[in-house]
Amino acid sequence: MKVVGLSGSIVGTKTRIAMDYTIKTLTEKFPDIEVTLIDLADYDLPFSDGRNYLDYEGDAKYVTQTIMEADTLIIGAPIFQASIPATLKNIFDLLPVNAFLDKVTSILITAGSSKHYLIAEHQLKPILAYMKAQIVQTYAFIEEKDFHRKQIIHDDVLFRIQRLVDDTVELTETFAKIREAKDTAYGF
């Protein structure tokens, strides 16, 4: 199983901190899983111009190919102006229409206010569904008050992250089994 963690913003620190906790939880509990973290702050990506993702060069080629090769994508994102960051939307635009077919995606949101709780539900999930992802329905929502000096200070948030990791792995395994059974049933 190949998991890619995507930290979807190029500014701020909290999404990356939460993603680091998530990846750490994942590797501790499932040491055999291959994990790659892509923090968009580390890459210089162009806006999508609609070309096939294989035709990009440099960072865009690396980021899109790494995502396309993954079985599972854990998306971390802050909320800006009551929406997902433009940098994250650009990743979706760089990928093909059915990019998430046969992939499981799960979501972790960091936000300055609880008012943003349904943003992922209303704005992120429809994109993932359109791109044919199997979505881990329950996402982890983390507020600014849960952090103190680059640490997550509420145990409840750590528990949420643990559940997110468990659900993500379990669903990936489950869908792999379902797919295998279906593929065999086609008889070719």
Place this chain on the structure above:
Amino acid sequence: MDKYRIDPSKGLEFGIYTLGDHLPDPRTGERISTEQRLHEIIEYAKMAEQANVDFFSVGESHQEFFATQAHAIVLSAIAQATNKMRIGSSSTIISTSDPVRVYENFATLDLLSKGRAEIVAGRASRIGLFELLGYNLKDYEELFEEKFELLLKINEEEVINWNGEYRSALKNAKILPRPVAGSLPIWRAVGGTPPSAIKAGYAGVPMFMAHLGGPATSFKQTIDAYREAAHRNGLDPSQLPVATAGFFYAADTTQQAFSEYYPHINEGMKRTNGQGFPKQYFAQGTDPHNIINVGSPQEIIEKILYQHELFNHQRYIAQIDFGGVPFDKLQKNIEILGTEIIPAIKKYTMKNRK
């Protein structure tokens, strides 16, 4: 249809096209040499002619895993190896070529083949060739439209006066040589969706429509849009040929055809397009109304006849060799085509049959 060398009374024409892809056989993981692949394409064309295939075409692609970048040269070798089958490109990327040079090549090919050459002009689905050949991707649409128009003009007029943005002007230019009949059949390559088809119809240019999978009725919308556009522009759609092109694989049983062909499509698409062909979608290809012509000979005959009834098209073009299908399987397919499928299709689509 005379202008396009098509006689509808003789029934639906059967063609074969290759993209000239050069991919490993997913069963063995091995890839034949480029030299062998090119020679096999020529052998493939020879066999096709013996099986009474009407048309054989070779594509141009400049990315990794392709072998026929110089497709006009490959076609020239095919012209020498065959006698009666019409030959063409599928497609020539006119956006990144000089229409004058393309016309010179294909008019020469027409003379060498004694009047058998055709051009299918397209826009490329991948974009590496823009950089390779020195074009700006921002001009993707206009490069095609302008150069395609010039190509059509060269086909109609022997002396050209022309001004454009992407090529130096032509002043009283004689484009030579001229093809056997004075002009060549030139088709516009169209993906499955209507916008490009509408442009082809409006310009009164024959349409070569490539398709992957899905219900045949979806593609009928594109063909209808093409004919409507021609009609709106005062042209007679019944004089404009339509060709459809897509996956084809015949074997003794449905099961055998699907299991033999699927890995080639799936692995080939992954390499050339970045995503495999989902098995669920491919499995729907067993439905008689699905446009994927894979199955037993009888199933394929019924599918092609159904498509003909729906589309009233003039030519169906099969893509059999995608994704490293080994040569012995191509031979087997051609054998089935020649002995069962083509005779049946001709029998049922020939006009005024007794």
